Amino acid sequence: MSAKFNKTIINTISKELAPIKREIADIVESMSFMNKKFEDMMKAHELSREIITKLELENTDLKVTVEELNDRLANLEQQSRSNNIELQCVPENKKENIYNIVTQLARVVNCEIGERDILHCTRIAKVNPSSNRPRSIIVQLASPRMRDHLLAATIK
Numbered sequence: 001m002s003a004k005f006n007k008t009i010i011n012t013i014s015k016e017l018a019p020i021k022r023e024i025a026d027i028v029e030s031m032s033f034m035n036k037k038f039e040d041m042m043k044a045h046e047l048s049r050e051i052i053t054k055l056e057l058e059n060t061d062l063k064v065t066v067e068e069l070n071d072r073l074a075n076l077e078q079q080s081r082s083n084n085i086e087l088q089c090v091p092e093n094k095k096e097n098i099y100n101i102v103t104q105l106a107r108v109v110n111c112e113i114g115e116r117d118i119l120h121c122t123r124i125a126k127v128n129p130s131s132n133r134p135r136s137i138i139v140q141l142a143s144p145r146m147r148d149h150l151l152a153a154t155i156k
Contacts, residue, residue: 082144087137111153117142
């Protein structure tokens with residue numbers, strides 16, 4: 001009788017525990033699934049952090065490069081302006097030839113400038129459009145030496 005009673009109790013307990021075992025198995029399975037998803041997210045996060053670190057380094061390198069290029073550009077612009085002179089208060093005419101005006105002004109100060117010595121010349125926009133003052137002339141000469149020669153002639 002006690003064996004039968006024990007068997008009945010064991011069967012009853014087994015029947016009662018069976019749904020709990022299934023629920024625990026489902027919970028374990030869910031936890032495994034969630035753990036796998038979490039691990040995948042951690043891997044993706046770590047990969048993203050590595051990419052961000054690489055991009056930050058690349059960004060820093062690019063900033064340095066841009067700064068260097070800006071410095072080089074400023075130097076090149078300064079060098080290109082080293083051949084220039086600005087002539088102010090030269091009266092304007094509608095049909096003027098600026099090259100002739102520049103060569104005539106050079107002759108006045110006893111400095112011979114040929115057409116080959118003048119690379120480019122143009123009038124620039126006024127700073128104050130309402131001013132009656134004529135627009136300035138920018139002359140790009142062939143070399144800084146030619147510019148210095150012309151400036152020295154104007155001082156004499």
